[in-house]
Amino acid sequence: MYPSRYNLLVPFPDSEQPYLLLNPLSGSADLVAAAEAGEIMAMTENGRVPANPELAAYLTGRGYLLPDGEAEEGRLRAREADFGQALAASPVQLLVIPTYECNLACSYCFQRDLPPRGGIMSLEVARAFFAYVEANFLPAPAPPLVTLFGGEPLLASPRQEEIVSFLATETARRSLELAVVTNGYYLEQYEDILSQVKLREIQVTLDGPAEVHDSRRPTGNGQGTYAAVVAGLETAVRRGWPVNLRVVVDRANLPALPELARELEVRGWLDLPPERFKTQIGRRYQPFDCPAARTEAGEIFSRHQLWEEFLRLSEKEPVLSRFHPPDFLGLRQLALTGEMPLPLFDACPGGKGEWAFDLYGDIYPCTATCGRPEYRLGTFYPQPHLDMAAVAPWQQRSVRTIPACQDCPQALFCGGGCGAMAASNRGSLLAPDCRPVTELLALGAKYYRKQLLAQTTVVTATATG
Numbered sequence: 001m002y003p004s005r006y007n008l009l010v011p012f013p014d015s016e017q018p019y020l021l022l023n024p025l026s027g028s029a030d031l032v033a034a035a036e037a038g039e040i041m042a043m044t045e046n047g048r049v050p051a052n053p054e055l056a057a058y059l060t061g062r063g064y065l066l067p068d069g070e071a072e073e074g075r076l077r078a079r080e081a082d083f084g085q086a087l088a089a090s091p092v093q094l095l096v097i098p099t100y101e102c103n104l105a106c107s108y109c110f111q112r113d114l115p116p117r118g119g120i121m122s123l124e125v126a127r128a129f130f131a132y133v134e135a136n137f138l139p140a141p142a143p144p145l146v147t148l149f150g151g152e153p154l155l156a157s158p159r160q161e162e163i164v165s166f167l168a169t170e171t172a173r174r175s176l177e178l179a180v181v182t183n184g185y186y187l188e189q190y191e192d193i194l195s196q197v198k199l200r201e202i203q204v205t206l207d208g209p210a211e212v213h214d215s216r217r218p219t220g221n222g223q224g225t226y227a228a229v230v231a232g233l234e235t236a237v238r239r240g241w242p243v244n245l246r247v248v249v250d251r252a253n254l255p256a257l258p259e260l261a262r263e264l265e266v267r268g269w270l271d272l273p274p275e276r277f278k279t280q281i282g283r284r285y286q287p288f289d290c291p292a293a294r295t296e297a298g299e300i301f302s303r304h305q306l307w308e309e310f311l312r313l314s315e316k317e318p319v320l321s322r323f324h325p326p327d328f329l330g331l332r333q334l335a336l337t338g339e340m341p342l343p344l345f346d347a348c349p350g351g352k353g354e355w356a357f358d359l360y361g362d363i364y365p366c367t368a369t370c371g372r373p374e375y376r377l378g379t380f381y382p383q384p385h386l387d388m389a390a391v392a393p394w395q396q397r398s399v400r401t402i403p404a405c406q407d408c409p410q411a412l413f414c415g416g417g418c419g420a421m422a423a424s425n426r427g428s429l430l431a432p433d434c435r436p437v438t439e440l441l442a443l444g445a446k447y448y449r450k451q452l453l454a455q456t457t458v459v460t461a462t463a464t465g
Contacts (some may be wrong), residue, residue, distance in 0.1 A: 001049045001056065001065045004072055005409050006343075009044045010441045013449055017458055020445050024343040024412040025075055026063025029334055031458045040459065058459065080400065083345045087353060091142040093179075096129060097121075097358040098163050100151040100371055104183050104225060106217045108248065108284050111151070114371045120159050121359035123166060128381035129357050130170050135384070138174070145200055146171045147179040149356065149367060154182045154190050165193045172197040179203070181367075183217065185225050187232025191239065202236050203244040203280075204229060208256040209263060216253065237269060243277045245269075250284040250299045254309055261323035270322045279324045281310070287368045287420055304436040307443050314447070328444025329413045329437060335444075335451035344399075347415025351377060351394030365394050368420040375420070393429040394419060402430050410437035 012020040017031035042048040050056045059065045098121040137144045171178045177200040184204035207213045214224030314320040330341040350365035361381030369375035378386035399405035417433025
C-alpha cells in the first residue's frame with residue numbers, strides 16, 4: 001500500500017480527537033481519535049502503513065492509502081481535469097484601466113513606484129478593447145466579467161465620466177456584467193452612469209473607523225476620505241448594488257477592526273445577505289521591491305501572523321465573526337457543508353482567468369503587474385498582438401509544472417501561490433510563492449471547531465467513526 005503524499009495531519013483542539021486528517025486530492029477529512037493518532041502520524045510523516053487491518057481498510061476507502069504511486073498519479077490527472085473544467089466554466093475577468101491616476105495618497109499604495117504615466121483612455125482605445133473582447137473572449141461558456149480598475153477609475157472629470165459611461169454602456173450592450181474596483185470617493189457622483197449596466201459588484205476599501213481610515217487613505221492634499229467613501233457605500237447599498245467591502249490590514253489598523261465592524265452593524269449592512277454585502281480582509285503586502293516594502297516592513301503581517309491575530313481578536317470581539325468569516329484554505333466550506341473544495345492546482349489567474357488592458361493599449365496578466373513594462377504580454381491597440389513566449393509561462397504555471405510543488409504535500413491547498421510574487425521574489429514564474437498551509441489549517445480548525453465536530457467523521461479504533 002502507498003500512503004498518499006497529500007495526507008496532512010493538522011492539530012485539532014479536542015482532547016478525544018487531537019488531529020484532523022485531510023487529503024485534498026480525495027476530498028476526505030476525518031477527525032483522528034487519540035488511540036489512532038500514533039499510527040496515523042507514522043503514516044503521514046514516515047510513510048508507514050498502519051498495522052491495524054480495519055484502520056488500513058478505512059484509510060484506503062477514504063483515499064489516504066492507495067495501491068501504489070501510479071494510482072495516485074491517475075487520480076491527480078483526473079482531478080486536474082476536473083479543475084480545468086471548473087476553470088473553463090468560470091468567467092474570465094477583463095480588467096480595464098482607464099487611467100493610472102488617483103486622487104488618493106494611500107500610505108501603502110503598491111503602485112507608488114510606477115513611473116508617472118498620466119492621461120485618460122480615449123474612446124478609440126476603448127473601442128479597440130471591445131473589439132479585442134469580441135475577437136478573443138466571445139462567445140464563451142461563461143460570459144467574461146469586465147472590471148474597472150486603476151489607478152482610480154472613478155475620478156471627477158468630464159473626460160473620465162465620458163469614458164466610464166462609454167465602457168458601462170458598451171458592456172451592457174453586449175449583455176455582460178461590470179465590476180468596479182474603486183476607492184469610493186466619487187462613487188456617489190457616478191450613480192447615474194453605473195445604473196446603465198448590471199453590476200456584479202462594487203469593491204470599496206475602508207480601512208477602519210474615520211480616524212484610522214483617514215490616516216491611511218487621505219486625498220492627495222491630505223484631506224480625510226472616510227465620509228465620502230461611506231456616502232458612496234450608502235448609495236451602493238440603497239441601489240442594491242453588490243458591495244465587496246475590503247479592509248487592507250496591517251499591525252497599525254487591525255486593533256480598530258472591531259470598531260469598524262460595529263459601525264457597519266449599526267448601519268444594518270452586516271444583516272444584508274452575502275450576495276448584497278460581503279467583506280474581504282486583504283493582508284497589506286508589497287508585491288515588488290518599492291520604498292514602502294523596505295521602510296515599512298515592520299508594519300506588515302505574515303499570513304500566519306495576520307490570521308492568528310484575527311482569531312485572537314475574534315475571541316474577545318464576537319462582532320468580527322459577523323463582519324468576516326475567514327476561509328482558512330477551504331476549511332470554512334468543510335465546516336459549513338461537510339465537503340472539501342476542489343484541489344487547487346493553480347492559485348494564479350494571471351494570463352488565464354484574468355487579463356488587464358490599460359489606456360495605452362497594453363495587455364498585462366493581472367492587477368499586480370499592470371503598468372510594469374517587464375510584465376507586458378502584448379497590445380490590443382493600435383494593433384492586437386500577444387507575445388506568446390511571454391504568455392506561455394503564465395498559462396503553463398501550476399503545481400504540476402512548478403518543480404518545487406510537484407512533491408509538496410501542501411501543494412493542492414496552496415496552488416503555487418501568486419505568479420507575480422514568485423517572479424518578483426524568486427526570479428521565475430515557475431517558482432513557488434509558498435503559503436503557511438499547515439499553520440493556517442490549524443487556525444481554521446480552531447476557529448471552526450464546533451462546526452467541524454458536527455460535520456466530520458472520526459477515525460476510531462475500529463475505523464467505523
